[in-house]
Amino acid sequence: MAWKALSMIAYFAAKWDSWRKEDVVANLKSLAEHLGLSQATVSRALNNYSTVNQETRAKVLEAAKKLNYRPNSSARRLATGRADAIGIVLPHQDDLLVDPHFADFLAALTKKLATYDNDVVLTATDTPQTYQRFAEIGKVDGFVISAPKAHDERIAVLSKLNFPFIVHGRCETDLPYGFFDIDNEGAFYDATKLLLQLGHTRIGLINGAADLMFAKQRLDGYNRAHKEFGIKPALELIHHDHMTEEYGYRHAQALLDLDDRPTAFLCSSTLVTVGAQRRIREMGLEIGKDISIITHDDGLSSLKTENFSVALTVTRAPIRDAGTQIAKMVVDLVRGTPIEQLQKVVPVDLIVRTSTSAPRRSRS
Amino acid sequence: MAWKALSMIAYFAAKWDSWRKEDVVANLKSLAEHLGLSQATVSRALNNYSTVNQETRAKVLEAAKKLNYRPNSSARRLATGRADAIGIVLPHQDDLLVDPHFADFLAALTKKLATYDNDVVLTATDTPQTYQRFAEIGKVDGFVISAPKAHDERIAVLSKLNFPFIVHGRCETDLPYGFFDIDNEGAFYDATKLLLQLGHTRIGLINGAADLMFAKQRLDGYNRAHKEFGIKPALELIHHDHMTEEYGYRHAQALLDLDDRPTAFLCSSTLVTVGAQRRIREMGLEIGKDISIITHDDGLSSLKTENFSVALTVTRAPIRDAGTQIAKMVVDLVRGTPIEQLQKVVPVDLIVRTSTSAPRRSRS
DNA sequence: GCAACTATTGAAAGCGCTTTCAAGAAAACG
């Protein structure tokens, strides 16, 4: 085993040597000297200036490649004023809570930004001062704001600083800002409508935290559908909380303990549904028969709604798509695309599977 | 509503103005001029050099605060050669798969690094060249490597480059490197032993991907316990795969379809257990009675093992702790702490709850 | 054939900070 380990390392080392070019050149200056050119010309060649002769450019590019030259990023940043990096603040709502959706979002965002040679810089503390500092200090060229609240301080601050940012979601403000959002209102309108059409009249809503904009939008959709059917949903049916398995369980429990308990649930995330399902089972009820469920599905890579015991009817909008799109949008914004062109809302699919059916008639 | 939105914005704007000091000073030069001092002295004062007079320092600090001065990070990086940033490469095993544990880990890491004034820079592409480039380019001072394989290329490369890095986990190599790991082998040894002591003789193992080091370690623990009991586990009992709900389901299914089916499962992650549980239920079996389960619990903030229908017996090691510890370790490493002092393995708790019991005797 | 362009390159001035080196003032020493 020890031998094997050693040989593997030797293998990788050799492989690595073959990638690594012999000569390595540290900086522009030495590359320029090596080529017998000025730093200026070499820099221009590397940065695709039209004023540089084709042959020269070719030579420079070749040498740079051969000598494995990489421009120092700090120097470049200092000279250009650009950071080629986008900031993103970890949404740690509570101290402990981390949204699992965020991993998928981040992965897609980072991957797409890499195609624009932009990095992602993470920060933990979510205060206006953090944003200001990052902006002023030149660490990032722009921000992506996640999980906006209806009235989000961060947007006020960044607007005031006149610093580029794209919001993942929307908020209520008259300030102009770029955003990418899914049609949460429409999605939950459709979902609610489907349930109402099936004959459900008491529909429990297990929503995200009340101050988050998307939760508000979803509630709006829920309400609009009810209004169309002339039904006024009881307040006891509407729950707002963090979207964890645990809270899914608790709120399902509360809903099922009601005297006149709902015949259908509308859940804001897959994990919440896992929790709700646990409670439903405990009570000996059957999903899709005793109780219908529609959940919002962010297309998490590690937890798929089609794989639930009872395949779930969902409103589906892959959060990775949001990451990918927002990456492009924020880069465009930094490069000068006007805000008005960076406001996008995409529709949400309603995928009907077996967790929804007409309510059972037999009720005591 | 529109009015309310407007007023909120006005509120935030006002609040913001009160934070924001009137005068703002762009750079060291103007701050120095404002103070009637040289840039050198001001810089020294700001960076806590002992050679600067106490009174002068106080004056400088006060002025810097009042004028809201923030040193430009690129300039500072260029001058010092430090980036004050740690790189981390997103572990996208497949194109689509994102490990939900990673969000928790990242959050803790980022938060702790912030206390050292270090940022986290994310990258998507996981090739040796990526590491090399980031290192040479000066974007980061060090790396954190996640999910190492037994023979991990990245470690060979970074070692060769002589670039600081800390591994979250371990690997098989004779190269010296810093790491933080939990005692996976011990944890699964303990868990397996518990099951064997309870009388189980056929224990299904639903492990992580076979090339990942932690999966190997866990398998080792599983095997060691069996050896002690003089039992040779059948190969059919040992499964390796990605740790998603879906695969948990599938492998549980495969295991339960065996002629002589296992009476206990050992699962490598909470999400896998969710899937396994689904299959177990479908077959009308009862966890903790028909089948015992022990799962490894990374302490995910949004999915807690104590909240399963049948509270799960677990080997528990919060992944956030790893993030926090590694943050400190990598900073220490960059600052010169020798590698030998940066190798840590922490024990794992075995928490017994109700998902484990002696196997049922009645078997056909 | 000379003025007016065009194409291409280089010199040099930053970008905003840190840090070496030298210098002046104050304090300590003998």
Add this chain to the structure above:
DNA sequence: CGTTTTCTTGAAAGCGCTTTCAATAGTTGC
């Protein structure tokens, strides 16, 4: 009281890159 030390500060030289501006050579126009 002259000399050595200690404190404190400033001037200036980078860090490695980009970019303005000037300069040269080569073209074109009339």
